[in-house]
Amino acid sequence: MGLTYEWAMRGLKKQNSGSLNDIIIGTQWQVVGTNEDGVTGQFTGATPFKLSELDPSKFTSFDDLTQEQVLSWIKNVVSGSNPATNYWDHISERINDEIFKTKHSVVEILSHELPWSTGSIADSDIVGPK
Numbered sequence: 001m002g003l004t005y006e007w008a009m010r011g012l013k014k015q016n017s018g019s020l021n022d023i024i025i026g027t028q029w030q031v032v033g034t035n036e037d038g039v040t041g042q043f044t045g046a047t048p049f050k051l052s053e054l055d056p057s058k059f060t061s062f063d064d065l066t067q068e069q070v071l072s073w074i075k076n077v078v079s080g081s082n083p084a085t086n087y088w089d090h091i092s093e094r095i096n097d098e099i100f101k102t103k104h105s106v107v108e109i110l111s112h113e114l115p116w117s118t119g120s121i122a123d124s125d126i127v128g129p130k
Helices: 067-078 088-103
Strands: 004-017 020-034 040-048
Touching: 004 067, 020 067, 020 088, 040 067, 040 088
Parallel strands: none
Antiparallel strands: 004 020, 020 040
16 A cells, blocks of 8 residues: 655744854654545654754755755654664655544444434434433
8 A cells, every 4th residue: 555645834833043043953844645545543742953963054044944954854854764863754754544433443332323223313322221
């Protein structure tokens, strides 16, 4: 079962340090997976970034950031080549679990909701003390 994924930003944390202002130090994001039947599952995550790992020569000012750029940073961490930070299998598993639960959910049908019901609840349909 192949899924299509849609990523979106939910929030950012920023901090000033030295001569640089508005450095992104945290992100809140969401990825939604959709299967071929249109059933979706989602995962919400947060990815921190360390000031000590910032390369000032590659710094992008806050006003010039794009969602695509920040999402690429996140994807590089959560699904990149570093096994210490890559947890894409966990994300994918959670999304697939939600899709499975949605597709195979159990729905309780009460007697007044049955296809042959007249729509009213009779005293005999009520469970419990009367």
